[in-house]
Amino acid sequence: MEARLFWIGIAMFAYAWFTKRWTASGRLDDKLRASLWHALFLGLAGFSVTLIAVLSVESRLKFVGASAGSLSWREVVAGFVGGSLLGAFGLWRAYSSAEGAEKRRHFLNEDLEWAETVYSAVILASLLMYFLVQAFKIPSGSMESTLRIGDHLFVNKFVYGVRIPFTDKRVLRMKPVAAGDIVVFRFPTDDPESQHCGGTQFGKDFIKRVVAVSGDTLEIKNGVLVRNGTALGKEPFTQFVDSFRGDAPALAPPPALYQELWAGGALDTKLGDSMKDHFGPVKVPAGSYFMMGDNRDRSCDSRFWGPVHEKYVKGKAWVIYWPPNRMGAI
Template sequence: MKADLEWSNTVYFAGFVAAFVMFFFIQAFKIPSASMHNTLLEGDHLFVNKAAYGFRIPLTNIRFGQFEEIKPGDIIVFRFPAKDRQQQNCGGSQYGKDFVKRVIAMPGDTVQVINGRPWVNGKELPQQDYELYEDIERTPYFAEEDKAHYQQVWEEHQLDNYLGLYLRDSFGPVTVPENTYFVMGDNRDNSCDSRFWGPVPRENIKGKAWFIHWPLNRVRWIK
C-alpha cells in the first residue's frame, strides 16, 4: 500500500504540474485551415506561448507579468469575437472557436484594403515574404459614403453579412478601436479575418504562436 500511495502521489503531482503549465504557460494548438499558408500549414501542431503577453488571472481579464507587447507582425491565437452562438461569420457560427492570424494594425490605426493589399494610416504596407496572393481579378476599391455606419457594423462583427467576398479586395477605412487589434491571414485571398468580422478584443487573445512541434519535417520556431 505504501508503494501504491507513493506512485499515486507522483502521478498526481506530475498531473498537477502539467495542468499548471498548460493553463498558464503553454497551449497546444492544431492548424485547421489554409488561411496562414505558407507560414502555417493544415495539420501543423504548435505550442502557443500564453505567458508572452502576460499571465491571465482565471475568470478575469486581469493580466500581469507581461514579457512583451503585442506588435504588428505577431502571430496570435485568440478566441473568436462572438458573443453568442447565433452570430454568423465565415459561413456559420464561430462561437467559442480558436483562430490564428497575424497582427496587421494596432489600436487607433486606420486600416484599408485596396486591391487586396493592406494599408495602415494611409500607407501601403511593404509586401513580406510570408504573404501569399493568387493571380486573380480584383474588385476595384470603393470607399463607403456612410463611414460611421460602416465602422459601427464592422465593430459589431457583422460586415461580412452585408458585403461578403467583396471585402477581400476592398475594405475600409476603419479605425481600430481601443484595446482591439486588426488581424489577417498570411494566405490573403483565402482568409476570413478582420476584414470580414471585425477587430479582436485584447481579452480574447490567448497567446503568441511559438513553436511547431509536429510533423517532424515542420519543426521550427514561428516567425
C-alpha cells in the same frame, strides 16, 4: 482543454480526500458502499478518458480549443457512456469478488493511488497549459505558406502577460502585442449563436497575423494594406491564390456606419465577402487588434468579423515542433 483537465484534477482530488477519511473511519467497510465507491472511481476515469479522447479528435479536425466555457452535447454523451460502462464494470468487479472484504480493500487502495497520481499530474498540466505553453495543430490553409496544414506548434501564453484566472487582466507582461505577431486567440464573440465564416465560431481558437493595433487606421486598396496612410506594398509572408482582385463594393455604408458595423462584427452580414480586396478605412478600437491570415484570398479574418479585443488573445505562436522537416521558430 486546460479547463477540462483542471476540473478532472479537482474531481480526482475530491475522490482521494474522501477515500482517505472514509477508509480510516470504517465507512467503506460495508460491501455495497465499497463496491459503489470503486464503481464511482472507474466511472470518473471512464468519463475523463472519453472526454479527453473526444476533445483530441475534435482538435485535429479543426483548429479549436475547448474554450467555450461549457461542455458540448457530444462531450457529455460520450463521457457519460464511457463512464457508465466502466462504472458498471467496477460495481460488478467489486461486488462479485470471491475474496470478499480484503479484495475490495485492495481495489480501494489502488483507486486511491491512481487518484492521487492523476490529480497531481492533470492539475499541473492544466496550469502549464493555462499560464505557460500550449500545443496546437493547424487544420486549414488560411496562414499558408507561413503555417501549413498539419503543422504542430507551441504557443507562448506568458509573453503577453500571465492571465489572472476568471478575469481579463494580465500581469508580468513581457511585451505588447505588435503588428507582425502571429497570435492564437479565441473567436471574438460571446454569442453562441453568432454566425460567421459559414457557421458558428463561438469558443473556437483561431490563428492569424496582427496587421494593426489599437489606434491604427487600416484600409485595403486592391489587395494592398494601407496602415495609417502608408501602403505596405508586397509583404513577403503573404500569399494570393486568385489571379484577379475583386471590385470594390458598389454601395458601401457611410464611413461612420461602416466603422460601427465593422467594430460590432456585423460588416459581413451587410457586404458579404465583397470587402476582401477593398476594405475600410476603419480605426482599430482601444485594446483591440486587426487580424488577417497570410493566405489573403483564403482567410476569414477581421475584414469580415471585426476586431479582436485583447481579452480573447491566448498567446503568440512560438515554434513548430512537428513534422521534423518543418521544425523551427515562427
